[in-house]
Amino acid sequence: MxxxxxILRVRNLTKTYMQGKIPVHALNDVSFDVDKGEFLSxxxxxxxxxxxxxxxxxxLDKPTSGCAMIDGTKITEAKDxxxxxxxxxxxxxVFQHFNLIPTLTALENVDIAMRFARVPKGKRKERxxxxxxxxxxxxxxxxxxxxxxGGEQQRVAIARAMANYPAIILADEPTGEVDTKTRDMIVSLxxxxxxxxxxxxxxxxDTAVSAQTKRVITMRDGKIASxxxx
Amino acid sequence: xxxxxxxxxxxxKLRTGLTVFGxxxxxxxxxxxxxxxEHFNITFDRSMSLTADKIRVMPEGGFVxxxxxxxxxxxxxxxxxxxxxxxxxxxxxxxxxLGVFGGDVVIxxxxxxxxxxxxxxxxxxxxxxxxxxxxKAVLGSSVAREFNLKVGDELEVKSKRVQRTASITHTxxxxxxxxxxxxxxxxxxxxxxxxxxxxxxxxxxxxxxIILAVPDLNADPEDLTKRxxxxxxxxxxxxxxxxxxxxxxxxxxxxxxTISAAVLAxxxxxxxxxxxxxxxxxxxxxxxxxxxxxxxxxxxxxxxTMGEAALMGILGGIVGIIGGGALVYYMNDYxxxxxxxxFSITPRLIVIAIVFATLLGVISGMYPAYRAxxxxxxxxxxxx
Numbered sequence: 001m002x003x004x005x006x007i008l009r010v011r012n013l014t015k016t017y018m019q020g021k022i023p024v025h026a027l028n029d030v031s032f033d034v035d036k037g038e039f040l041s042x043x044x045x046x047x048x049x050x051x052x053x054x055x056x057x058x059x060l061d062k063p064t065s066g067c068a069m070i071d072g073t074k075i076t077e078a079k080d081x082x083x084x085x086x087x088x089x090x091x092x093x094v095f096q097h098f099n100l101i102p103t104l105t106a107l108e109n110v111d112i113a114m115r116f117a118r119v120p121k122g123k124r125k126e127r128x129x130x131x132x133x134x135x136x137x138x139x140x141x142x143x144x145x146x147x148x149x150g151g152e153q154q155r156v157a158i159a160r161a162m163a164n165y166p167a168i169i170l171a172d173e174p175t176g177e178v179d180t181k182t183r184d185m186i187v188s189l190x191x192x193x194x195x196x197x198x199x200x201x202x203x204x205x206d207t208a209v210s211a212q213t214k215r216v217i218t219m220r221d222g223k224i225a226s227x228x229x230x
Numbered sequence: 231x232x233x234x235x236x237x238x239x240x241x242x243k244l245r246t247g248l249t250v251f252g253x254x255x256x257x258x259x260x261x262x263x264x265x266x267x268e269h270f271n272i273t274f275d276r277s278m279s280l281t282a283d284k285i286r287v288m289p290e291g292g293f294v295x296x297x298x299x300x301x302x303x304x305x306x307x308x309x310x311x312x313x314x315x316x317x318x319x320x321x322x323x324x325x326x327x328l329g330v331f332g333g334d335v336v337i338x339x340x341x342x343x344x345x346x347x348x349x350x351x352x353x354x355x356x357x358x359x360x361x362x363x364x365x366k367a368v369l370g371s372s373v374a375r376e377f378n379l380k381v382g383d384e385l386e387v388k389s390k391r392v393q394r395t396a397s398i399t400h401t402x403x404x405x406x407x408x409x410x411x412x413x414x415x416x417x418x419x420x421x422x423x424x425x426x427x428x429x430x431x432x433x434x435x436x437x438x439x440i441i442l443a444v445p446d447l448n449a450d451p452e453d454l455t456k457r458x459x460x461x462x463x464x465x466x467x468x469x470x471x472x473x474x475x476x477x478x479x480x481x482x483x484x485x486x487x488t489i490s491a492a493v494l495a496x497x498x499x500x501x502x503x504x505x506x507x508x509x510x511x512x513x514x515x516x517x518x519x520x521x522x523x524x525x526x527x528x529x530x531x532x533x534x535t536m537g538e539a540a541l542m543g544i545l546g547g548i549v550g551i552i553g554g555g556a557l558v559y560y561m562n563d564y565x566x567x568x569x570x571x572x573f574s575i576t577p578r579l580i581v582i583a584i585v586f587a588t589l590l591g592v593i594s595g596m597y598p599a600y601r602a603x604x605x606x607x608x609x610x611x612x613x614x
Binding site: 055058060061081084085087088089093095099101103104112113115116117160164 | 231234237238241516517520521522523524525526527528530606607608611
């Protein structure tokens with residue numbers, strides 16, 4: 001048992017969409033906790049609610065009911081004006097399609113996350129260089145996304161997610177766009193970060209990825225079907 | 231954040247260039263039209279400063295077809311409160327070509343009154359007219375430059391007289407005795423000659439076009455104006471303030487017409503900024519969604535998008551000012567050789583143009599910026 005407060009606490013989270021006049025329960029009374037430094041995956045078939053859950057936890061969407069708390073902050077009750085602050089201070093995003101800004105270099109893509117957090121220019125550059133070096137991209141930091149391979153782009157995205165020392169990294173299908181070799185490299189990189197104390201939550205439907213995580217939450221029809229710690 | 235703005239607008243060079251060109255055209259129009267309006271205002275102000283202390287007395291019913299004779303000058307002089315009065319006879323220098331923008335004029339003036347009439351204006355060469363001068367002339371700076379004349383040269387003056395059914399052109403050479411410094415007033419385009427010689431040359435007997443009455447130091451010009459109308463028959467007197475009001479009104483109309491045309495051109499430029507920014511925001515939907523997911527606040531997105539629009543406005547403004555300034559410079563240079571100028575680019579006009587261009591950019595960027603700022607990050611990230 002961990003005596004510390006969980007980094008992520010989800011309680012009775014429900015999201016209901018209206019499809020015409022028919023209500024669709026994308027999330028139905030979901031509750032779980034994630035401890036600091038945990039490396040866990042959420043798996044499930046398409047439409048099971050795993051991406052919806054990630055959107056709620058990442059403050060990209062609001063739940064119909066229930067609550068979520070990250071690092072002691074009740075994010076589901078945050079006002080619109082507070083959401084950007086929570087996003088940049090508590091959460092790091094890694095997306096399936098990398099979502100790097102095409103006009104910026106790798107260094108600038110990492111830097112931009114810190115700009116919004118009002119980090120001074122000198123410190124931003126220092127941190128971005130350090131992170132890219134950690135990702136093995138020291139020689140590629142001045143290249144634009146179009147000049148980088150899929151694996152390199154995803155590593156830049158991970159460096160960007162790490163930039164503001166987030167409480168949790170939310171990765172939505174981070175290996176969905178890469179080959180198996182690159183997938184393994186990305187997963188081992190995330191695993192390494194988790195071993196250093198970074199909390200990482202991966203949404204995936206790739207069992208090879210979830211097999212590498214220490215805990216697997218399986219979702220089905222908007223509910224948690226199983227929660228297994230390895 | 232400023233470096234990001236620069237990066238964004240330089241990424242799409244052709245589109246940015248075309249948008250800046252659109253704004254530049256509008257500001258070009260503002261500079262050229264505004265320069266014309268400014269020039270008329272300045273000329274009016276300087277002309278007024280030279281003659282503002284005098285009451286104008288004209289024939290009742292206006293200038294056309296009627297004139298005043300010398301006896302009226304004496305009557306005006308006798309009105310209590312008038313310290314001095316003198317008549318002027320005015321005629322175009324070249325009766326064949328009445329210039330659209332005024333053109334040069336010959337002013338017949340009593341020689342002994344010339345220095346008084348010109349107040350503190352100095353001569354760059356020669357002397358003022360003196361009593362007893364015959365066919366002598368003092369030139370305004372623009373006339374001297376137009377005909378490349380100096381003191382001692384002769385100027386050919388034409389007059390057209392109607393005899394029975396034909397009009398006959400007479401010419402006469404006037405010797406230049408003085409050249410006035412640049413005043414920025416209509417006197418720059420004037421050839422001042424002795425009144426009696428002008429009356430003789432133009433066959434006008436003892437008539438004058440206008441009488442200028444100088445009020446006593448303690449006389450109220452408004453009251454004196456009314457008193458002149460009461461005491462002298464068949465004349466219309468205009469006080470300096472009334473004259474200023476009348477001319478200002480016509481200048482306002484002129485300014486409104488010219489500036490409205492320019493503003494319309496600039497607004498069209500503004501629409502091109504809005505179009506460009508809307509396209510840019512639409513293309514970068516996913517980018518804005520990502521920025522929001524990374525913690526960008528509404529004000530960051532607003533600053534970025536409106537900053538781009540404002541920068542395009544400023545760039546357009548600078549290009550428009552340089553382009554308009556160049557045209558005005560060459561036009562003035564060309565017109566100067568013909569004895570006139572038409573445009574004045576003042577610091578005020580440049581400030582107005584640059585502020586207008588910036589505001590145009592900012593206002594045109596508001597709606598696209600609002601759309602970018604209000605995007606839901608989740609929707610934006612899903613956007614393809």
